[in-house]
Amino acid sequence: MCLFGTILKQWNSLKYATAQLSSYQRQFKEVSIPVPWGHVSGKWWEPYNIRPILSLHGLQDNCGTFDRLLPMLDKNVGFLAIDLPGHGLSSRLPPGMYYSSSCYLITLNYIRDFLQWDNISFIGHSLGALIAYTYCMMHQDRVDFLICLDGSKPLVTENFIKHMAMLLDKFLEYNKFAFSLEEPPSYTIDEIKQKIAKPNDNSVDLEYAHCLMERSIAPSKLHPGKYYITKDPRLRIGEVMSFSHEQLIQSARYLTSPICIIKATGSSYYEDKNNFYKVIDLVKRASRDFDFHYVDGTHHVHLNHPERVAGIVNSFIGRHNVTA
Template identity: 55%
Template sequence: MLQIVNSLRKCVIANLNNVKNISTHVDFKEVTIKVPWGHVAGKWWGPTDVRPVLSLHGWQDNCGTFDRLMPLLNKNVGFLCIDLPGHGYSSRLPQGMFYHVTNYLIMIHHIARYFQWPKVSLMGHSLGGITSYVYSMIYPQNMDFVICLDGAKPMIHNNINVYMAYTIENFFKYDQYCRSNTEPPSYPMEEVKRRVCRPNDNSIMMEHAHILLERNIAPSKQSPGKYYFTRDPRLKSGGFLNFSQDELIEYAQYMEHPIFIAKAKGGSYYEAKENFYEVLEVLKRSSVDCDFHYVEGSHHVHFNNPERVAPLINQFIQRHNIEDRSVGGIKDEMIVDKAVPVKF
């Protein structure tokens, strides 16, 4: 069975226009980490004998979002880039469960406990950046530093009651769809690429879409020559956190650890932008190093133009890579010979 699945996976990759990754740097290992609901999959880049920077992708992306950035980052530090639950090659949450950010926070804590990390280093993009920020906000004593790429403080929604009702109704629709075991809609490869690139004002450049697709699609059994998305449809329900702006301002006062925030000039704030800057001003006073930068590019600038953010991240890490990393390297039981196959 594994041989058949790997064969199908090769079919997906072969049809991604046979485009090569920009990098010849292949110093990563495919890994899986056991968790109570299944496993978390990902790539471990760089040194494996020391504690890495746990790296989280954005909503409906996967750990491939960091493939173009990793070769440009500090080679003395490892990066464990994972697929969030329901994304990429990671297990989905059990039926009937909603993809709340709290689930991602619990996942981070599971991983930190699995490795027995004395401190936690986090990097995240978009949803991954928000998750990283919130984890560092509720566990500031656990952090050595956090890196947020066009996503940091949670957004404040107007009429949260209406938004929550809409989200819950969406969840029931997609949860029922998952229970039907129906194959998702499938599309020709070019349309699949367009659907990956279109969100956030065409944030992803078409020429790089194949990198994210490798962990995101499978060949249709019903429509030969077409492909469907393997991520959990329940992710489309949306998500919410119920912090108020006043609470976020208060909690930011206790975030003393170093924090790096890159704001893409072509990205959106997804809320009243003064909310972001109010919290940023507090972080500049509370953090030992609140390293904030505007970066030219789209919401996925770290993916499209990694050379614009990599030097800034490297400088930040060089300043703050001072905590002990000797505990929490890779475990043999995690390593898989080949990429975990997509779900069919």
């Protein structure tokens, strides 16, 4: 039984904010969850008195990625969209530590423990979907359901040993940047919007880049009118933990949790797409309820065109949501 009343009293002093998308309006509360290295920040979208769906963003994004989608979803269902460690307003890892799937999975357990959840329901985009899928592989008994937005199973990396060696060499350099006393390079607002929009083949429409920008910049003290990017530079390095294709195939045969996967037609698979479909075909057979949909759009279709995914998500949540 989750002690939401006790927990929410700790956040009564936090101000409410309102997100609006045309005729869609919904309140959220900024939250801060303690972890051993600091805190995990996020937005808890109303209602606040029931267990929400944990919402995980993509690599180098933040919980603002859901600002346009969540107001369109079922108002009787809560959502806790967090900034992963080193992203958004969440604390960075200590010096010398590497961001990895293990770090994010451990973070999920700290959140679950603090909020006294027995189970978790997930909606994840890109890296967030990979993290949620991996957690589901390991702890099916704790996962009510999983919704994946343009991402799902962990990626299989070619020549992984050489790739890992290269990333570990780069880590020393980026670790110095992360804790340098010098201010990072600064940019105009328009330049930062371009930087946000450009990755993944201009995945984010410039019109909505501000959703990701608001939690990831600070005003420059050296160059008035300009801003620097606050996310941890170590996030640029990438992932060093990997599963083999054979391991993912084996795990997929036993993945019985309800799963919904939404694939953007204008986005890459980020690996050999045959790996993806072989695993997903097995998940389809094992899952108690498996949904798969293609939608037109880029990797960030949920941000640029949330109306294209909202109906699919609402339908799946309607069949499986658990609040206790």
